[in-house]
Amino acid sequence: MVEEDHFPVGLRVLAVDDDRTYLTVLENLLRKCQYNVTATTQSVKALEMLRKNRNKFDLVISDVNMPEMDGFKLLQHVGLETDLPVIMLSGYGDKERVMKGVIYGACDFLTKPVRIQELQNIWQHVVRRKIDSKDKNKTASEEKDCSMAHKFANEEEPCTVAGECSQALAPKTYANQNIKVDHKRKERCEAEEIEEDDKENDETSNQKKSRLVWDTELHNKFLAAINQLGIDKAFPKKILDLMNIDGLSRENVASHLQKFRLGLKKPNPYHRMGSVDCFRTSSESGAMLSTTLPSYAYAHGGRFSVLNSPSSLNTRGMNSSAFVQASESPNINSSSIKTHGNMHSSIFSANQASSLLQGIPNPMEANRFKPNNSTAGIRRFDLLDHSAALKDFSSFSENRATVRNAANISLPGLSNNHLLFQGISQHKHHSEAFRNHSSLGAAAVKTQSFDPNSCGSSKMGDDYDNKRWRGAAPISTFPSNTSAFSNVFSNDQLLQHNFKLPSSTFCSRNSPVGFSSSVPLEDDILGEMLHQEGLLGNILLASCHTQHNQGGCSKDMNQTFNSINPVISPNGGTSSLGHSYEQNSTIDNKRIDASLVGQMNGVNPSSITQCSEGENFYSMKSNDAYVLQSMKSDEALVQNSLDSLDDIMNEIDEQDLNAIMLMNGDIEFDAYHDGLCN
DNA sequence: GTCTGAATAT
DNA sequence: AATATTCAGA
Numbered sequence: 001m002v003e004e005d006h007f008p009v010g011l012r013v014l015a016v017d018d019d020r021t022y023l024t025v026l027e028n029l030l031r032k033c034q035y036n037v038t039a040t041t042q043s044v045k046a047l048e049m050l051r052k053n054r055n056k057f058d059l060v061i062s063d064v065n066m067p068e069m070d071g072f073k074l075l076q077h078v079g080l081e082t083d084l085p086v087i088m089l090s091g092y093g094d095k096e097r098v099m100k101g102v103i104y105g106a107c108d109f110l111t112k113p114v115r116i117q118e119l120q121n122i123w124q125h126v127v128r129r130k131i132d133s134k135d136k137n138k139t140a141s142e143e144k145d146c147s148m149a150h151k152f153a154n155e156e157e158p159c160t161v162a163g164e165c166s167q168a169l170a171p172k173t174y175a176n177q178n179i180k181v182d183h184k185r186k187e188r189c190e191a192e193e194i195e196e197d198d199k200e201n202d203e204t205s206n207q208k209k210s211r212l213v214w215d216t217e218l219h220n221k222f223l224a225a226i227n228q229l230g231i232d233k234a235f236p237k238k239i240l241d242l243m244n245i246d247g248l249s250r251e252n253v254a255s256h257l258q259k260f261r262l263g264l265k266k267p268n269p270y271h272r273m274g275s276v277d278c279f280r281t282s283s284e285s286g287a288m289l290s291t292t293l294p295s296y297a298y299a300h301g302g303r304f305s306v307l308n309s310p311s312s313l314n315t316r317g318m319n320s321s322a323f324v325q326a327s328e329s330p331n332i333n334s335s336s337i338k339t340h341g342n343m344h345s346s347i348f349s350a351n352q353a354s355s356l357l358q359g360i361p362n363p364m365e366a367n368r369f370k371p372n373n374s375t376a377g378i379r380r381f382d383l384l385d386h387s388a389a390l391k392d393f394s395s396f397s398e399n400r401a402t403v404r405n406a407a408n409i410s411l412p413g414l415s416n417n418h419l420l421f422q423g424i425s426q427h428k429h430h431s432e433a434f435r436n437h438s439s440l441g442a443a444a445v446k447t448q449s450f451d452p453n454s455c456g457s458s459k460m461g462d463d464y465d466n467k468r469w470r471g472a473a474p475i476s477t478f479p480s481n482t483s484a485f486s487n488v489f490s491n492d493q494l495l496q497h498n499f500k501l502p503s504s505t506f507c508s509r510n511s512p513v514g515f516s517s518s519v520p521l522e523d524d525i526l527g528e529m530l531h532q533e534g535l536l537g538n539i540l541l542a543s544c545h546t547q548h549n550q551g552g553c554s555k556d557m558n559q560t561f562n563s564i565n566p567v568i569s570p571n572g573g574t575s576s577l578g579h580s581y582e583q584n585s586t587i588d589n590k591r592i593d594a595s596l597v598g599q600m601n602g603v604n605p606s607s608i609t610q611c612s613e614g615e616n617f618y619s620m621k622s623n624d625a626y627v628l629q630s631m632k633s634d635e636a637l638v639q640n641s642l643d644s645l646d647d648i649m650n651e652i653d654e655q656d657l658n659a660i661m662l663m664n665g666d667i668e669f670d671a672y673h674d675g676l677c678n
Numbered sequence: 679g680t681c682t683g684a685a686t687a688t
Numbered sequence: 689a690a691t692a693t694t695c696a697g698a
Contacts, residue, residue: 211688211691237681250681255691258683 008123009034012056016046016074017063017089022112026061026089029116043069047077050084057084058126061110064090064097072104079105085125089114212252221245222256 013035017023020041027039038057040046043066050057060078064071075086085108088101093111101109107125110118214222225242226234236254243253 214690235682249692251692254681254683255693259690261683 006034008126011035011123011126012058013037013122014046014049014057014060015039015062016043016060016066016071017041018043018066019063022063026114029114029119030061032116033119033122035119042066043071043074047074050078050082054082059085059087059122061087061089061122064088064092064101072100075101075104075106083129085129087122087125212248214256218243218245218248219256222253222260226257226260 011033013030015023015026015030015037016039017026018041023039023041027037030037038049040049043062046060046062047069050060060074062071062074066074069077071088071090075088078084078086086106087108087110088098088106089110089112090097090101091112093109098109107128108122212218221243222239225239228242229235229238234257236250236257239257240248240250240253
């Protein structure tokens with residue numbers, strides 16, 4: 001086109017200036033240069049024309065100051081959408097303005113009044129552009145400009161605006177998503193600059209991919225893929241396939257997966273302890289939450305949740321042998337584990353419950369309710385956790401609520417319940433609902449955040465947006481935010497998914513389990529905790545279970561659960577004891593399969609499973625989805641179960657019962673910090 | 679040869 | 689810190 005003999009005669013120039021008078025002058029000058037001029041006073045219109053006639057112009061010359069869309073904006077658009085060189089015009093030629101023009105990608109900046117001599121040479125930009133594009137064609141040109149984008153990345157306005165533009169105009173692929181500035185623009189005014197840029201471009205394009213940013217959306221897809229696959233089967237390639245993101249490479253995924261796993265591994269006592277605040281402040285806690293929690297939701301169909309990942313296991317003081325131990329238990333064959341995605345979870349639950357019980361004061365052994373009283377034979381929270389908790393504790397000792405949190409850190413089960421009770425007591429309307437739902441609320445508490453959709457939801461996304469692995473921490477926030485109660489019970493989504501959540505868990509060991517936390521708790525705190533409503537019952541029940549289990553699963557306990565089963569079971573009360581855990585047809589007398597929800601809808605009922613050889617270790621798990629379902633559909637029934645329990649433990653009121661049950665469900669992260677049942 | 683994941687580099 | 693790249697081993 002412009003390469004004919006008469007070049008630059010007929011150069012197609014689009015001239016833009018809102019000042020009609022000046023536009024006419026400019027137009028005339030350009031014509032004198034024998035250019036083919038199209039003139040408009042409206043930058044918007046100019047853009048339209050460019051869009052409609054993409055190949056009908058060779059160059060754009062535009063005023064800077066214009067209403068509606070100023071020259072810079074126009075420049076950005078042109079740069080984004082075309083390869084056309086743009087020359088800026090302004091009455092002011094101050095450095096800043098010129099710089100801005102250059103940054104925005106102007107190939108030249110002319111000050112008014114423009115002389116014809118200047119216009120006579122503007123064709124050079126077209127030629128240069130042409131040469132540029134030829135060069136770029138030899139190599140992959142797309143990414144070269146990233147360097148330019150990065151170069152400008154620190155420029156305030158241009159970058160932002162250009163970024164918006166690019167988002168609006170360019171198809172979003174993750175390969176180029178971080179290109180914030182016109183990626184087509186190659187034009188440089190000065191030869192040096194061109195050389196420099198080309199050099200830079202070549203280097204970058206030849207050596208590196210554009211850097212991928214794992215934004216919320218992408219990360220959520222990543223999580224979704226992992227959840228879908230199961231953490232143990234989440235390999236880069238598979239994840240990549242599932243994510244199905246244009247431009248995303250296996251390497252990208254592998255790298256992200258690596259970081260992801262590291263995040264899971266990272267020993268962070270705060271996470272382990274289920275502290276309220278720690279989830280909000282710790283950068284890594286979200287990793288756990290945003291991944292492990294949803295993974296619960298996805299832990300169905302025989303898949304193990306992220307929580308069950310080997311990495312989780314290994315890094316939480318639960319070596320895999322613990323799991324092996326469980327899986328090798330004569331009572332639990334591997335097939336049962338495979339078919340029960342819950343199996344791992346139950347182990348975790350058991351574990352968390354064990355720590356829970358360890359942390360629960362036993363009123364029968366009140367004298368043991370002392371700081372640093374470590375009981376031999378009982379596995380304690382590890383010292384690191386304690387010291388962290390203690391540190392936390394002392395630093396926050398001024399503040400009651402915070403102190404509770406600190407206590408929560410050190411005594412997760414206890415304090416979580418404690419907090420739950422606070423919530424319950426402080427918000428009667430919620431309390432009612434919660435109470436009516438009985439123990440089953442425990443599951444709800446934990447599942448509140450387990451919206452599987454959250455993998456792609458704004459909730460998780462926002463959290464991820466916050467730059468940290470600071471996913472939604474509903475579990476941890478729940479106790480201090482009772483609105484969660486209502487959320488829990490109105491979370492219909494929850495019910496739509498096949499959750500298999502570990503919830504109710506009892507775990508004890510041969511050793512007497514008294515309250516002998518090695519965490520120094522000040523008496524007043526303890527006193528407060530003890531006297532908080534519901535807590536005593538909580539403790540009492542805990543100790544009951546403890547003692548029962550000490551005896552190798554006492555009859556009473558059996559009775560307790562037996563008494564629950566007939567009431568709760570929708571089938572009319574057939575106890576599933578000894579039968580509910582389908583895969584275990586042979587059940588020795590040490591195992592209790594108790595079903596809180598019976599065999600509702602034919603789905604895995606709760607079960608108590610011995611998971612440690614030769615030890616009186618039991619974990620009870622239930623399907624929280626069905627628990628929730630039962631809450632929704634069988635409130636009366638559930639209430640009955642409460643009544644039934646009340647009959648048995650008539651000393652303990654309903655709320656206390658809630659406590660013990662809540663206990664089982666709300667201590668998500670304790671599972672990590674305490675060893676498995678051994 | 680492909681894939682994975684740890685190590686290392688940027 | 690986040691992401692990319694490399695590379696040994698499965």
